[in-house]
Amino acid sequence: MxxxxxxxxxxxxxxxxxxxxxxxxxxxxxxxxxxxxxxxxxxxxxxxxxxxxxxxxxxxxxxxxxxxxxxxxxxxxxxxxxxxxxxxxxxxxxxCPRHSLHDNYAQLHSVSELKSSFVQDLLKGMKFIHESSRKSHGFLTSYSCLLSKNFTLKIAKLAYAQVKSLLNHKVTVLKFDLGNDQEIFWTAPEVLRGLSYPNQKCDMYSLGIILNEIFMAEPPYSDLFLTPKDVYQKAALSHYSETYRPRTESRMMDHSMKDLIEQCWHEVPEKRPNIQKLYRALGEIMDLKQSDSLVGRILNRLQVYATDLEIKVQLRTADLISEQKLCDALLQEMLPKSVVERLRAQEHVQPTNFSQTTIYFGDLLGFSDFASSATPFAVVTFLNTAYSHFDNMISTYDVYKVETIGDCYVVASGLPEPNGEKHITEIASMACRLVQEYENVTFRYNTRLRVGIHSGTVVAAVVGKAIPRYCLFGDTMNTASRMMSHGQAGKIHISPESAFLLKSNASFCLTPRGSTHIKGKGDIYTFWLDASKNSQRRSDCRSVTEILMFANISSCG
Known part of the structure; x- marks a missing residue:
């Protein structure tokens, strides 16, 4: 510089x-x-x-x-x-560092508050000029509407044409200088035709063109692809049978605003409003206030936004809490609550050994025959109904649903939170209820529930990252599965270890099955747990201790 x-x-x-x-x-x-x-x-x-x-x-x-x-x-x-x-x-x-209004159409698209501010500044500036000794501007264009660093619109080039004319030895100035033909877009038709000197009515015509620029955020006549020469020929050389004006669209301005702009560029100068009337009319339509400034309007808008944002944040927070609860509920269906909390805290979940647990395995005998004759949709519907029924019933017990594999339903007690010696009675009570109630449901077709129970030590661990699963490992799982697969329909087959833990509980009746060959385990003396409703130890039932001693397996447990 x-x-x-x-x-x-x-x-x-x-x-x-x-x-x-x-x-x-x-x-x-x-x-x-x-x-x-x-x-x-x-x-x-x-x-x-x-x-x-x-x-x-x-x-x-x-x-x-x-x-x-x-x-x-x-x-x-x-x-x-x-x-x-x-x-x-x-x-x-x-x-003015932000140059002219003509150079800032992009700002009008992105910041709506600027439109109101520019309109108010433009009207205040023209009102001042029309009420001053100058009386009119004469050559108003969007190039002569400059923007200060804080986006205040200032009208420039006041009396520029007069100064230029006097320096060139001319006392008066008529219409425009054709050497700067861009001004034709904003020049009133009567001036183009040489019928009038620039005056206040000509200013109102120019003002209408500029107001339309502000609301449309585009140069005048840009949609018609007219050059200044085209506009001059149509306005100055026509017989007034047709008027040519920039486009106005209702989506960019309301109907009242559109009518005012069209009044400003009316073909007949006397029908154009004066600046005072236009100022009042636009002030009512746009709610312009004398003391308003761009900063004030933006601050008011920010306050409204802040209040609105606070309400939205409260609503979104409530939605977030609700969604988080739903997410937690879904996660806890897949993983234990304690594991979910560790994973959320980005902690590594170490494998855990549980020495006092009881494992339940239950499958549906007859399911293979049903699945072979039914449609896949019917199979899915049946399993969903059965498992939902089981889920509702086990919710009242201190047990954890481990997984479902096909028609096999696996439940554990004593983990992920140890419960002392309650694990066997929780699983035994649950198993009795499941077997009893499944015999009476109407949706089971020809299937019957077969259950196997075993007590012992397991290791629990979270496996996988994309879809983590809480899995149980150890021979206890294998034995419980064998108890089920070697059991019978509608009965609860339990291992001697589980039977020994139930020996002191008079609420359950055990019947010896005798020595049974279990695949991969050899011969094991196993028991049936009586699942009859309100079953009590019958007088003909031998005590578990006596049976175990007889079977020479009293050292188990």
Whole structure:
């Protein structure tokens, strides 16, 4: 950034002025963002035909009036001076780092609050100009609507055309300079046709075009692909049988806003509203307040968002807690609660040895015949009904459902939380109830429950990471499975170890089965557990101790 003091002669005696740089190309290199006396300015060169001032009084009067104008929505005028060799005049404008409204359509798409802020700033600036000694802007475009660093819209190029005209020895300015044909998009038809000087009604036409730009967030006529020359020919050379205006869409603005914009660019100047009427009408539609600012509106919106977010967070938190409970319930169906807590804490679950456990194995005799004749859907429905029935019943016992394998249902007691010597009575009571009630259900077809029970030591561990499973290992599991597979339909087959643990409990009646050859185990003296309802030890039942002594296996247990 060049320091202006290095290239300028001392300022003339003219009052200070503010105008914004155009997009046209100039061969004078004093052009753009510079520093002058510690202030950021924008410099715009203006060529003079003979490098001398004419119309001194008019220029002095114009610059004096501009220097007295002060509004937060009109750019402040800094000054005008010669360059070092007096080949051109330089206009010094207040620097707006965010450039023009025309350069910020993307911001209008992404930040809705900017639309209200820009509309309010634009109306306040034009109201100030129309009520000032200047009376009108004359050449208002979205290029002359500049944005400060805090996104305040400021109207620039005020009286720019008059200054340029006087420097070129012209006392009056009519319509526009065709050399800068971009302005045609915002120029009123009567000015294009040479029927009127720029005035307040022309400003209202330009204002309607800019308001439409703000709400549509796109350049004027972009949907029609019209060039400035096309617009000039259609507006200036037509016989007024057709008017050409930018598009308006109801999805981008409400119906009242659309009507106001169309009134602003009405073909007949007298039917366009004045700035005061437009200010009041838009203030009611958009709820604009005199004291509002972009920062204030954003803070109010943030407060609304914060309140809304707090409510949403509370609702989402409640949903999260509910989902977490559901997730915990599902996990605890797969894994013990203590294991779930360790895994959630990212702790490694070590294999655990449980010395006092009883294992239940139960399968459905006749299921293979049923499955071979039924559809897969019927098989799944049957198993789901049976297992759901079992799940409901075992929930009242101190047991843990280990797994289901086909038609085999595996339950353990004494783990994952040890329960002392209760493990055998919990499994025995549960087994009696399952067998009794399954005999009476209506959905069992020709299947019957066959149960095997064995007590001993097992090792429990979590296997797998993607779908972890709580698995039991040890000979106790194998023996319990053999008790089931060598049992009979509707009966509970138990090992001598389990029978020995039940010897002191009068609630259960054991009947010796005798020595039975168990695959992989040899001959074992086993028992039937009477599952009849409210079974009590009958007088003809021999005591377990007596039976075990007779079988020479009293050392078991």
């Amino acid at each position: 060049t320091s202006l003091e290095e290239i300028l002669n001392p300022l003339t005696n003219f009052p200070d002025i503010q105008l914004q740089e155009e997009t046209e190309i100039t061969n004078v290199h004093y052009h753009g963002h510079m520093s002058y006396m510690g202030k950021q300015v924008w410099v715009k060169p203006l060529q003079t035909p003979d490098h001398h001032f004419h119309h001194f009084r008019q220029i002095s009067k114009l610059l004096t009036s501009l220097s007295l104008m002060s509004s937060e929505n009109v750019t402040a005028f800094i000054g005008m001076c010669y360059n070092h060799d007096k080949t051109c005049m330089l206009l010094l404008d207040d620097y």
